[in-house]
Amino acid sequence: MTNVRAEVRITGRVQGVWFRQSTKNTAERYGVSGWCRNNPDGSVEAIFEGKEAAVKLVVEWCKEGPNLARVDDVRVGWEQPTGEFEHFFIR
Template sequence: MTTQKQAGRARLHLIISGRVQGVGFRFSAYDEAKDLALAGWVRNIPGGEVEIVAEGSKENLQMLAAWAHLGPPAAHVTEVREDWLDSTGEFTEFRIR
């Protein structure tokens, strides 16, 4: 990717707490990220949380973060921790881990 393409891009690390495992959160996050043209991954964490690392346009990452506060219908999100970082360009697609 060129430097110009990297401009306006960012990396977002999310930890989502609440009833977020066993409710289709990862699959919904995958669909949301794909719709927003983001790259990265989503996974369950042993402590019962869901972790998302995504890269793309800041605007689309903000939409993903807003979605994460709600999640899919069966989820009950109690907390979302957001960490904004510089884009690394290491991902070519979005995956469920």
């Protein structure tokens, strides 16, 4: 199975609602590496790397997020994976 990299930006009510920790938990559940962080504009940014099916599941999860979140938009850019991450972390 092919490895992929998704660069994702999530907008809506996504800060202060456990979005980053929930993203980390979801990524770890599917064996996806990378990172996520809050941006000054109120969005959450993430990089996901791993098996294509697993990364797609995490990206789909981002469209809903945790219970307290309200996701308005998810923008995804697909790139070549770099293999630079051993695990998933919060920045």
